[in-house]
Amino acid sequence: MSKHNQNKRLETEIIHAGYDPDPSVRSVSPPIYQTSTFAFESAEQGAALFAGQEKGFIYTRLGNPTILALEEALATLEKGYGALATATGMAAVSTIYLAFLEKDAHMIGTAALYGPSRTIIETELIRFGVRADFIDTSDIAEIKKRIKKNTKLLFVESPANPTMAITDLGACAEIAREHDLLLVVDNTFASPVLQNPLELGADVVMHSLTKLINGHSDVVGGIIISRSQELHKRLQKVLRMSGGTMDPHQAWLVLRGLRTLHLRVERAQENAQKIAAWLEAHPKVAWVNYPGLKSHPQYELMKKQMKGPGSMISFGLKGGYEAGLKMINSVRLCTLAVSLGGIETLIQHPASMTHASVPKKEKEEAGISDDLIRLSVGCENVEDLIEDLEQALARS
Ligand code: LCS
Numbered sequence: 001m002s003k004h005n006q007n008k009r010l011e012t013e014i015i016h017a018g019y020d021p022d023p024s025v026r027s028v029s030p031p032i033y034q035t036s037t038f039a040f041e042s043a044e045q046g047a048a049l050f051a052g053q054e055k056g057f058i059y060t061r062l063g064n065p066t067i068l069a070l071e072e073a074l075a076t077l078e079k080g081y082g083a084l085a086t087a088t089g090m091a092a093v094s095t096i097y098l099a100f101l102e103k104d105a106h107m108i109g110t111a112a113l114y115g116p117s118r119t120i121i122e123t124e125l126i127r128f129g130v131r132a133d134f135i136d137t138s139d140i141a142e143i144k145k146r147i148k149k150n151t152k153l154l155f156v157e158s159p160a161n162p163t164m165a166i167t168d169l170g171a172c173a174e175i176a177r178e179h180d181l182l183l184v185v186d187n188t189f190a191s192p193v194l195q196n197p198l199e200l201g202a203d204v205v206m207h208s209l210t211k212l213i214n215g216h217s218d219v220v221g222g223i224i225i226s227r228s229q230e231l232h233k234r235l236q237k238v239l240r241m242s243g244g245t246m247d248p249h250q251a252w253l254v255l256r257g258l259r260t261l262h263l264r265v266e267r268a269q270e271n272a273q274k275i276a277a278w279l280e281a282h283p284k285v286a287w288v289n290y291p292g293l294k295s296h297p298q299y300e301l302m303k304k305q306m307k308g309p310g311s312m313i314s315f316g317l318k319g320g321y322e323a324g325l326k327m328i329n330s331v332r333l334c335t336l337a338v339s340l341g342g343i344e345t346l347i348q349h350p351a352s353m354t355h356a357s358v359p360k361k362e363k364e365e366a367g368i369s370d371d372l373i374r375l376s377v378g379c380e381n382v383e384d385l386i387e388d389l390e391q392a393l394a395r396s
Helices: 010-016 043-051 065-077 089-100 115-123 140-146 169-179 229-242 248-258 261-280 299-305 320-330 360-365 382-394
Strands: 082-086 106-110 131-135 151-157 182-186 204-208 222-226 285-289 312-317 346-348 373-376
Touching: 010 065, 010 261, 065 082, 065 222, 065 248, 082 089, 082 229, 089 115, 089 151, 089 182, 089 204, 089 222, 089 229, 106 115, 115 131, 131 140, 140 169, 151 169, 169 182, 222 229, 261 285, 261 312, 261 382, 312 320, 320 373, 320 382
Parallel strands: 106 131, 106 151, 151 182, 182 204
Antiparallel strands: 082 222, 204 222, 285 312, 312 373, 346 373
16 A cells, blocks of 8 residues: 555545555656566465465466556545456446346446446346346436346446436435445546545446546556445456456556546546537537536536536537538547547547447437537647537538
8 A cells, every 4th residue: 555545635646546666676657567477485375375364466367566556546546445457447347247246137227328338238148137227317216116126236327428417326325225236336437536436325436447547548448446345355356257357567557647637637627618618609509418517407416426527528419410420520630539538539429339239219218319429528728629619510
């Protein structure tokens, strides 16, 4: 545990948590332990390590010092007992499902979940009898109605991808406690800078590290942070066996990106707030979903449970799908690409891209309409971004 891990303020923890200068050579940047395995001093020591009687590293799938530095940093930032780094965000999702959903179990999930987080249940886990109700989790009464005897998990994404709907996490935590369910929150869109679900009563938090936390669109990764030792141990057991663990070099890259998280989140959010207001006032724009606008249905809830609305916007044009396609084909500074949370602004069409795996009817019910365009606002100069969006709208 780093000496900096002493309840310092968030900006300080982002920069220091998880690592102190290495005692052997005093390197300020953490070493990359690019090794698959660790030598034992003796056969007896190897046996003691495997038996858990001695602490130490054995084999990188089971643990590695560079990966541990990232895990400790994120456990600190999300105020959890412990964290587990995974190969991708989807490895985090599937580890959570594998750990907590047994044969014939039922799950309640946010309808506008990242496409594959939903599709893996509906097309793969269904083979083991697992069923899920994907609903608008911002409607708390609806969650209560869907609970069954075999419901094990309440899996919430807030803000949701790509509708930006916000779910009351405190209310969900209460329901989860009352009905003996686990509340898991995908906190990718907020990052620990804007929202700490464990503090609001969640049991497990996860992120796609590919997004805001790494922040440079050059690495994939995921993380699972648990409230308790019991949950952490359960997830650790499943992750180590199923093998969706992280590589040391990947962990080092994510740690490097993490160290500027607060600066990037603040700047991108400032840009997003200006762009959302500008879009809302534009004559060609039909609607804008951004939790920082008073027109957002959960604007007050956002102010209550988040420190800010973030940098993701979705919107539709009066000219609908056709006009939207022309617009995203006409951007010059913004990049037409999936993913989000990087320093560069990305634009995409969820119905045919990130959420293509979700059937049309379910997409419509979840609010992922054909005209929806998603903008991940980056850290560029906001005037340059608005000029680019303006010229693209002129062509739409
Ligand atoms: N959770 C959320 C909220 C996501 O947005 C994504 C990926 C994942 C989990 C999965 O993470 P990955 O395995 O990709 O690291 N979202 C993407 C998106 O909206 N565009 O491209 C990927």
